[in-house]
Amino acid sequence: MKILENKTISDVPGFKAVGIHSGVKKNGNNDLCVIYSEKPAVAAAVFTKNKVKAAPVLVSMEHIKSENIQAIVANSGNANACTGSKGFDNAVTMTNITAEALGLSAKEVMVASTGIIGFPMPIDKITSGIETACKQLSKIGGESAAKAIATTDTFTKKITVEITIEDKPIYISGIAKGSGMIHPNMGTMLSFITTNINISKSLLQFVLKSSIENTYNMVSVDGDTSTNDTVIVMANGQAENTFLYAMNGHYMQFKEALDFVNKELAKMIAKDGEGATKLIETDVIHAKTIADAKLCAKSVIGSSLVKSALFGSDANWGRILCAIGYADGNFMPEKVDISFKNDVGIIQVAKNGMGIPFDEPLAKSILEQEYVNILIDLKDGEHSATAWGCDLSYDYVKINGDYRS
Amino acid sequence: MKILENKTISDVPGFKAVGIHSGVKKNGNNDLCVIYSEKPAVAAAVFTKNKVKAAPVLVSMEHIKSENIQAIVANSGNANACTGSKGFDNAVTMTNITAEALGLSAKEVMVASTGIIGFPMPIDKITSGIETACKQLSKIGGESAAKAIATTDTFTKKITVEITIEDKPIYISGIAKGSGMIHPNMGTMLSFITTNINISKSLLQFVLKSSIENTYNMVSVDGDTSTNDTVIVMANGQAENTFLYAMNGHYMQFKEALDFVNKELAKMIAKDGEGATKLIETDVIHAKTIADAKLCAKSVIGSSLVKSALFGSDANWGRILCAIGYADGNFMPEKVDISFKNDVGIIQVAKNGMGIPFDEPLAKSILEQEYVNILIDLKDGEHSATAWGCDLSYDYVKINGDYRS
Numbered sequence: 063m064k065i066l067e068n069k070t071i072s073d074v075p076g077f078k079a080v081g082i083h084s085g086v087k088k089n090g091n092n093d094l095c096v097i098y099s100e101k102p103a104v105a106a107a108v109f110t111k112n113k114v115k116a117a118p119v120l121v122s123m124e125h126i127k128s129e130n131i132q133a134i135v136a137n138s139g140n141a142n143a144c145t146g147s148k149g150f151d152n153a154v155t156m157t158n159i160t161a162e163a164l165g166l167s168a169k170e171v172m173v174a175s176t177g178i179i180g181f182p183m184p185i186d187k188i189t190s191g192i193e194t195a196c197k198q199l200s201k202i203g204g205e206s207a208a209k210a211i212a213t214t215d216t217f218t219k220k221i222t223v224e225i226t227i228e229d230k231p232i233y234i235s236g237i238a239k240g241s242g243m244i245h246p247n248m249g250t251m252l253s254f255i256t257t258n259i260n261i262s263k264s265l266l267q268f269v270l271k272s273s274i275e276n277t278y279n280m281v282s283v284d285g286d287t288s289t290n291d292t293v294i295v296m297a298n299g300q301a302e303n304t305f306l307y308a309m310n311g312h313y314m315q316f317k318e319a320l321d322f323v324n325k326e327l328a329k330m331i332a333k334d335g336e337g338a339t340k341l342i343e344t345d346v347i348h349a350k351t352i353a354d355a356k357l358c359a360k361s362v363i364g365s366s367l368v369k370s371a372l373f374g375s376d377a378n379w380g381r382i383l384c385a386i387g388y389a390d391g392n393f394m395p396e397k398v399d400i401s402f403k404n405d406v407g408i409i410q411v412a413k414n415g416m417g418i419p420f421d422e423p424l425a426k427s428i429l430e431q432e433y434v435n436i437l438i439d440l441k442d443g444e445h446s447a448t449a450w451g452c453d454l455s456y457d458y459v460k461i462n463g464d465y466r467s
Numbered sequence: 468m469k470i471l472e473n474k475t476i477s478d479v480p481g482f483k484a485v486g487i488h489s490g491v492k493k494n495g496n497n498d499l500c501v502i503y504s505e506k507p508a509v510a511a512a513v514f515t516k517n518k519v520k521a522a523p524v525l526v527s528m529e530h531i532k533s534e535n536i537q538a539i540v541a542n543s544g545n546a547n548a549c550t551g552s553k554g555f556d557n558a559v560t561m562t563n564i565t566a567e568a569l570g571l572s573a574k575e576v577m578v579a580s581t582g583i584i585g586f587p588m589p590i591d592k593i594t595s596g597i598e599t600a601c602k603q604l605s606k607i608g609g610e611s612a613a614k615a616i617a618t619t620d621t622f623t624k625k626i627t628v629e630i631t632i633e634d635k636p637i638y639i640s641g642i643a644k645g646s647g648m649i650h651p652n653m654g655t656m657l658s659f660i661t662t663n664i665n666i667s668k669s670l671l672q673f674v675l676k677s678s679i680e681n682t683y684n685m686v687s688v689d690g691d692t693s694t695n696d697t698v699i700v701m702a703n704g705q706a707e708n709t710f711l712y713a714m715n716g717h718y719m720q721f722k723e724a725l726d727f728v729n730k731e732l733a734k735m736i737a738k739d740g741e742g743a744t745k746l747i748e749t750d751v752i753h754a755k756t757i758a759d760a761k762l763c764a765k766s767v768i769g770s771s772l773v774k775s776a777l778f779g780s781d782a783n784w785g786r787i788l789c790a791i792g793y794a795d796g797n798f799m800p801e802k803v804d805i806s807f808k809n810d811v812g813i814i815q816v817a818k819n820g821m822g823i824p825f826d827e828p829l830a831k832s833i834l835e836q837e838y839v840n841i842l843i844d845l846k847d848g849e850h851s852a853t854a855w856g857c858d859l860s861y862d863y864v865k866i867n868g869d870y871r872s
């Protein structure tokens with residue numbers, strides 16, 4: 063597997079994309095994007111588990127049933143959530159206008175939105191924006207599309223990898239939007255992935271679903287789960303590999319690459335959590351079951367006390383042990399070892415559930431880095447899990463305490 | 468039921484108390500207290516559900532099995548948690564020294580600690596402190612005892628009520644320690660209650676357990692659950708009412724008063740959450756079941772996004788709807804009404820799951836108060852629940868980002 067540094071979703075053969083400013087965002091930033099496959103494609107998608115689902119989620123949940131999906135239209139600045147039947151109509155209109163401009167049926171278009179909840183969509187701006195965007199679709203538009211789904215994101219999240227199946231290059235490329243409200247079961251998170259693999263719709267859905275369990279669903283920024291989360295993968299088959307419909311070796315190769323793409327995007331989302339100053343990775347190892355490992359890892363990454371301590375570069379391992387203690391996962395408190403590590407070094411701070419003397423200046427210098435790994439060894443089995451999150455800073459409060467931020 | 472403004476735990480007939488500075492806290496504040504019943508008493512207790520239980524919790528869980536409990540010894544500044552067998556020995560020593568000084572057996576003494584996790588107890592300071600404290604027990608020592616269990620608390624939490632059963636005055640008086648790490652299932656929370664009622668141990672345990680479900684367990688400051696939470700009620704029978712052992716009318720009268728005491732202490736804990744600027748009360752009404760109402764109320768009070776919005780006095784009802792959406796409780800999104808209210812007024816901001824136009828200056832002035840009630844009408848049944856929490860401020864991050872705070 064190769065990572066292609068300067069490529070993005072529109073570089074995948076057969077795909078075009080574009081991001082423009084339609085007028086929803088007041089600061090003039092891109093706020094609308096279209097991703098388009100020139101030829102019929104299959105798609106798979108996963109949506110928020112929040113009972114309050116935004117209008118575009120409800121519409122896309124219907125459209126994903128179509129055998130062919132050829133376009134995604136997405137906007138930022140307004141989430142079109144809690145907007146009633148008018149909101150639903152507006153989401154349908156977004157797919158209608160896109161379909162008309164691209165010569166598709168509306169059911170072949172997926173729609174997604176992110177931004178403020180509970181305000182009517184400025185649908186006139188959006189519809190004329192879609193018409194403009196569809197005319198500007200290009201092979202170099204992926205970067206502008208990535209910018210168009212950002213809200214409080216501080217950097218563009220994208221990754222592209224290449225694998226080879228039957229001597230044919232297969233590309234998998236994704237863009238994502240993260241920031242606040244990211245939690246297991248997907249916070250306000252959009253992720254759009256294009257690939258040229260030739261795969262069945264049902265296998266694509268299966269591999270996506272299993273992939274998000276260990277990637278996006280292991281990320282927490284603030285414990286909230288949004289109304290709008292959507293991950294979509296479009297596969298246009300242009301690589302012309304032998305049609306992939308079973309879990310053979312080629313499937314495993316594709317799965318590994320898709321997992322990598324999703325994991326990298328998930329880590330970027332965690333790192334760019336609202337107000338975050340560092341990426342926190344929690345590895346729980348030697349758990350009795352995978353479920354135990356996951357529950358413990360997520361609990362640590364979700365603890366406001368742990369997150370505040372890490373903001374202050376404070377080796378407060380007691381809060382970490384406390385956080386796994388109130389998780390639903392099983393473990394034996396008197397067996398737990400805890401270490402912090404990254405490029406600077408590794409330092410063990412707790413052994414068998416108790417503190418041990420450690421080099422405090424070294425701990426501080428490890429914790430002051432932009433990436434910190436918390437290694438929790440439960441010494442109770444053979445399973446492990448990883449979760450990603452960020453610290454809790456003054457800026458998180460500032461960003462989220464502003465009216466209509 | 469009467470509220471006795473200036474009374475506290477040592478004013479209840481037959482009880483004495485004291486709080487002193489033993490030397491654990493560096494700032495010279497009280498850090499050790501003893502509460503003592505002159506005559507044999509029954510006691511009930513509830514402890515943290517965290518799997519990582521501090522040494523004093525493990526010791527008190529054993530001691531509560533004794534028929535007679537006559538003293539509580541508690542310290543702040545060091546939690547004696549994650550301290551291994553040495554920590555366990557230290558907690559036992561605390562009960563031994565207290566028992567010796569008061570002529571009791573160690574099993575008749577309950578012990579509790581709060582403070583930093585994972586550091587050895589300065590047991591010499593504690594033991595000589597206990598000896599000093601036991602000599603200073605008095606009828607006016609309740610206030611100093613309340614101060615001795617405080618950590619980052621900004622005010623003393625105490626309440627006393629009086630009811631009359633068979634023409635005899637029954638007093639119920641409590642002190643509590645709250646602040647950070649408070650969550651359903653009791654954050655670092657200590658609550659000690661004295662009463663002169665004549666009641667069976669098993670009925671006292673039953674009424675306490677049912678009372679905490681709707682009081683302390685409905686409070687969230689930051690979602691973390693501590694290793695040390697302990698609620699203890701001691702009843703010395705000196706009111707000489709007919710021995711209460713069944714759920715009759717007198718029981719209901721006592722239950723109502725105990726619920727009130729616990730609810731008021733719970734609200735004080737929420738209001739004094741670390742860095743909090745306001746008390747948030749969430750009423751969920753017309754839910755299908757009590758469980759649905761509780762889950763929805765707790766989810767709102769626990770949402771960092773809702774808490775940040777309230778810090779900024781932002782009527783962001785979308786985040787409230789979103790927070791009940793990811794709760795495990797059932798409801799119909801398209802039926803939900805949301806209002807904010809307090810002394811300033813009441814303002815409805817959402818109807819049938821959608822925003823409605825509202826007077827924004829009025830909303831702002833309601834939300835700027837130190838007490839805000841969020842009223843969520845699910846219009847889906849007959850059950851209701853209330854939860855308490857606080858906003859999320861810069862100061863929360865500051866307090867918890869400092870090393871060894």
